[in-house]
Amino acid sequence: MEITQAHSAHITGIAEIYAWHVLHGLATFETEPPTAQEMHSRLTKVIESGGYWLVALEAGQVLGYCYLAPYRPRYAYRFTLEDSIYMHPEAAGRGIGRALLGEALRLAExxxxRQVVSVIGNSENAASLALHRSLGFQLTGVLKSVGFKHGRWVDTVMMQCTLGAGDTTLPVTSTTLSGRAGTV
Known part of the structure; x- marks a missing residue:
């Protein structure tokens, strides 16, 4: 298995994985799968904003992906990211998600x-909750029944991971962060 920066060649695999979760899962509150073109637009936006989008590949196939994007657009949030991670259903339980998110956190640190926030759809998503806990995320709250999907009310779970010195020291200058953008 290889973990690498996502780019255009991975979009079909990314879109297929996400479509499965949209149609069958509760991790995302989207109800209509976005097109591959829309997923490419999202990838471009994450990378151009200074975020990270990684894929796990095996024999050229996308097994899963993880991205860290700016948490909010307001300037004061510039040292905080939000993660999203999705696995191909047949690749779940193999440690690939931990490798993906672990590498993304390493790059961000x-x-x-300084902070990564996770908004996890479905408070019963034991695998995602365990994954995040294993990488140092702590529970910060639960928003009860804020979504309705697949005929049921769904919670979101808020978790947070401190990177590096967290809030114990002043951050590096914003120019260090804003100058880091890749190509898609």
Whole structure:
């Protein structure tokens, strides 16, 4: 298995994985799968905003993906990211998600980010909750019944992971962060 920066060649696999979760799962509150073109637009936006989008590949096939994007657009949030992670259903339980998210967190910490927030759809999503806990995320809250999907009310779970020195030291200058953008 290889973990690498996502790019255009991975969009079909990314879109297929996400479509499965949209149609069958509760991790995302989207109800209509976005097109591959829309997923490419999202990838571009994440990368151009200084975020990270990684894929796990095996024999050229996308097994899963993880991205860290700016948490909110307001400037004061510039040292905080939000994660999203989705696995191909047949690749679940193999440690691939942990490898993906672990690498994304490592990159973000090296670049000076201080916090990562996770908004996990479905408080019964034991695998995602365990994954995040295993990488240092702590529960910060539950928003009860804020979504309605597949005929039921669904919670979202808020978790947070401190990177590096967290809030114990001043951050690096914003120019260090804003100058890091890749190509798609």
């Amino acid at each position: 090296a670049d000076g980010f």
